[in-house]
Amino acid sequence: MNISISPCPNCAVIARAEYSDDDIDIATFENFRNQTDCVTCQNVVEYFGPKNSWGNTIQGDDIVRMKYKRNGWYLQLEKGDLRRPLVRLPIVEKDKRGDKRRLALTPSRELEEQSNITGGRGEPTLLTESLDSSWIDMKQIGAWVDFCNKNHAGTCHSVTNPWWNFAPPEYLILIDVTRCCLVRGKPTNEYMALSYVWGTVEKPFQTVLENFEELCQDNAFNLPSNYARLPRTIRDSMAVTALLGHKYLWHKSKQLESMASIYANSYLTIIAADGDDDYGIHGIHLSQNPRTMPYRYFDFAPNRHAMTKDPIQYNNSRYHHRGWCFQEELISRRTLVFQNNSVSWYCKWVSWNENLSRPMKRQFSYLSGFLTNTSWPNLPLYTSVVFAYSFRQLTYPDDILNAFAAITATFSRSLIGGILHGLPEMSFDGMLLWQPGTCYPRRKDANGLILRKYPSWSCPFWVL
Ligand SMILES: [Zn+2]
Ligand SMILES: [Zn+2]
Secondary structure (H helix, E strand, O other): OOOOOOOOHHHHHHHOHHHOOOOEEEEEHHHHHHOOOOHHHHHHHHHOOOOOOOOOOOOOOOEEEEEEEOOEEEEEEEEHHHOEEEEEEEEEEOOOOOOOOOOOOOOOHHHHHOOOOEOOOOOEOOOEOOOOOOOOOHHHHHHHHHHHHHHOEOOOEOOOOOOOOOOOOOOEEEEEOOOOEEEEEOOOOOOEEEEEOOOOOOOOOOOOHHHHHHHOOOOHHHOHHHHOOOOHHHHHHHHHHHHOOOOEEEOOOOOHHHHHHHHHOOOOEEEEOOOOOOOOOOOEHHHOEOOOOOEEEEEEEOOEEEEEEOHHHOOOOHHHHEHHHHHHHHHOOOEEEEEOOEEEEEOOOEEEEOOEOOOEEOOOOOOOOOOOOOOOOOHHHHHHHHHHHOOOEOOOHHHHOHHHHHHHHHHHOOOOOOEEOOEEHHHHHHHOOOOOOOOOOEOEOOOOOEOOOOOOOOHHHEOO
8 A cells, every 4th residue: 555645734743743742732623624635634634524523513613632641642623712622533542451552653763763662751652554455464464473483382382281282183174275175184284273153155065974075176166066155254264374374274064072172273263253154354365355444544744654443443243242153262272363354363462453563462361362271170260251152142042052062171171070051060059059140031042932951050041
């Protein structure tokens, strides 16, 4: 993407804001509107428009001001003399939770070369990368993988702690992305796993005993009859696997008993969080399916640009509401998440988004980083995971325990006696006293009837 540089007087002031110790009045809104030759000022005007101003009427004499708040610099529009902020555009945002940073001002090279990259008030400044608006940079993803490989051995990969580890699956049916066919995998094969929402493809491609040998022939997936039934998300994930220089991809097949082992041992898990199986992954070069850029650029000066995700793009993806996806994400040690036409990396220690040139440390939470088992029965962790899972939706409510089986398998190793219908047997009598936090209904079948074949005390069978 070519960034047009617009060094108009307003932009020049914004670009220098970090060096200032005081808030700065830049100009009136009218003045910004009049900078018709400046693409950035017009972007700012558009950003401050009705969509983001929550219905406030914006007038020409409203002031655009650089303001320093606790979390960094903001460009904000204020109501005339009242100094009432109408819209804020975070320029350098520092979020303690790490993952929520949205926008940053790129420091100049001289600043970057100084030992501590700090703003005028001692706050660290994030670096941003220029992004291609149509295609995701696979080399950048490769660098994330290399960084984790180099720095996180023993925790994100090549894990030896027996309580964190699962033996590799004994058998695997893998897609060989170079030969475009299925292969019988060996426990030593390095493979990527795929996690996505099953959806709309009619008679999607399934491996059954009768067609297995046929699908093991070279280029079997390129035969027109097979290709048409291969969901786009699988095709695009094959492209991602190949572009990252790998050969094997595992995608959901009926290996229920090995789910924990499969996801825990994947080299990384590709999470296609946009849409369902026929939406695909946009922005992958080989797939010829460009993305729509989710970012908005503000180019204040050379090497001083900022970008943000358009607020209307924020949404909870369908992926994160689906039951089966829960364990697939939680058990995976490293995930590459394609969401909102952008891509992010998550491993135990860092998260990384394509607009950042440095990784961000992950804050600890039970759902951040992969689910690590302990040698002692961690009941609080188990109940937190069950609680989070109980909000997930399933197309077939009967799947409720199967879609949780990998997590059950993980915890059963330290919860002596295992888990019966969601309750750990070692503290069964106490756990029977669990209560829903509020008035939750019980999970129902496709006809709207309560699933009576399961006991009423089984907590996963209750749902919001
Ligand atoms: Zn400008
Ligand atoms: Zn890592």
